[in-house]
Amino acid sequence: MPRRKAAIKREVLPDPLYHSEEVAKFINVVMRAGKKSIAETIVYSALEMLTDRLKKEKDKGDEDGKGGKGGKSSSAPAAKTRNYSQDEMLETLHRALTNVAPTVEVKSRRVGGATYQVPIEVAADRGVALAMRWVVQAAKGRSEKTMALRLAGELQDAYLGRGASIKTRDDVHRMAKANQAFAHYRW
Numbered sequence: 690m691p692r693r694k695a696a697i698k699r700e701v702l703p704d705p706l707y708h709s710e711e712v713a714k715f716i717n718v719v720m721r722a723g724k725k726s727i728a729e730t731i732v733y734s735a736l737e738m739l740t741d742r743l744k745k746e747k748d749k750g751d752e753d754g755k756g757g758k759g760g761k762s763s764s765a766p767a768a769k770t771r772n773y774s775q776d777e778m779l780e781t782l783h784r785a786l787t788n789v790a791p792t793v794e795v796k797s798r799r800v801g802g803a804t805y806q807v808p809i810e811v812a813a814d815r816g817v818a819l820a821m822r823w824v825v826q827a828a829k830g831r832s833e834k835t836m837a838l839r840l841a842g843e844l845q846d847a848y849l850g851r852g853a854s855i856k857t858r859d860d861v862h863r864m865a866k867a868n869q870a871f872a873h874y875r876w
Contacts, residue, residue, distance in 0.1 A: 701713050701714055701717070704716060704729070705729075706729075706733060706775075707775050707778065707779055711782065711786070711817070712732065712779065712782065714817075714818070714821065715732055715782070715786075715821050716728045716729050716732050718818075718821045718822060718825050719732055719825055730837075731835075731836050731837045731840060732840070734837040734841075735836075735837045735840035735841040735844060736778045736781070736782060736841075736844075738837065738841035739778075739781055739782075739785075739841045739844045739845055739848070740777055740778050742841065742845050743845065743848065781844070781848055782844065784848055785824070785844045785845075786817055786820045787817075788847050788848065788855065789820035789823055789824055789854045789855060789857075789858050790811070790817055790820040790858070791816055791819060791820075791858050791862060792811060792816070792862070793808050793809065793810055793811060793862060794808070794809060794811050794865060795808050795809070795861070795864050796809055798871075798874050800874055805868070806864065806871065807868065807871050807872065807874045808864075808866075808868050808871070808872055820847075820858075823857045824840070824844060824847055824854045825840070826854075826857075827843050827853035827857065828840045828843040830853060831853075
């Protein structure tokens, strides 16, 4: 953190496909060595795979619930694999990121020669930024073949409330809960 004045917020231009700033920021987090077009391809295909997987899971659940009438509905999604609305894709990404975003975190604070881990609340924009970082980091640790598959898998896990990025959030929350006694040192 700067001592003199707060850093100015840079405006991020919305991405070309969904016209969403959140997707544009996510692309920037995925991007390595300035290769933005590769990062866009990875994110867009991951979002497409994510919605495909969630639709299949939902259709599979509907078939199991209805019994014998699932025969016709199972062939319909196969014909419409690429026909999802952009709003659905954005909603799934948003929900996955909000599931991962932390509400509290700990920051080090020196008081009288001792360093305390002080729990502080996380601002909404910082929470989403941390969530994006954690999802990409967890996706890199997965064992699927391509980054798009890894990212889709991790986003699906985050959407369903499981996975490595959710574990990271829970660890941060547990740390804040353990250091709750030092909350009065908050600044």
